[in-house]
Amino acid sequence: MVQTEDRQQDASLAELLQRATEQTQTLVRQELRLAQLELREKGRRAGAGAGLFGAAGLTALFGVGALVAAAIIGLATALDAWLAALIVGAALLALSGVMALTGKGQVQRATPPVPEQATESVRADVDEVKERVHDR
Template identity: 55%
Template sequence: MTEPSTADLVKQASEQISHLVRDELRLAQVEMKEKGRHVGLGAGMFGAGGLVALFGLGTLIAGLVLLLALVLPAWASALIVAAVLFAVAGVLALMGRKQVGQGTPMKPEETTSSVQADVAEIKGRAHP
């Protein structure tokens, strides 16, 4: 049995490297899509938190107006509603921050590690 020629070895290495690069690019695409999903979800939650806070501000103002204008128990209910809305806004903002944190930094970390390992393997085989 004969040993493969240098040209055959170079061709085989080129094909393997090409296949490896395509696989790594697919992995990076999947990883970035997942990170983007987390960032998008977190940004939506931040926006929802801001909207709920705006409703809370309107309710708080209505409660203060009722307090000053009528001095009736209606103001107490308006303040309670405002407090609940602010609590909901805080929870949504914290949840949004967590989602954004899961999606950042926008760098395909697993793919980077995998490519570095592949390069080390190729270098190791090139210099026995």
């Protein structure tokens, strides 16, 4: 009778383990489905946000064009229109040159795209481990 009880306990333990495994698998599948749905929704929102950013940039470009036209028209009250346009155009080209040189400097400082501090830290860690291994 004791053996029968042990077998029943073993069988019930096996059943419990099987149920736990099945429930864990089901839970993992459900969590993955939830994650997929959540990522899909976030992707839609990110796409809409990116579209709005693009539209904002295009609208800003038109606004800058209108301001440039206003600057030319404003200068044209004191100068000939062609001279006003030439002055505003030259100022815009000078500004774009300064921005290009500044951007070039920023890009040069960012290259090569290697995390130098992290690389140095890892090298120091490796050297420390090598040192301790050789000391033993």
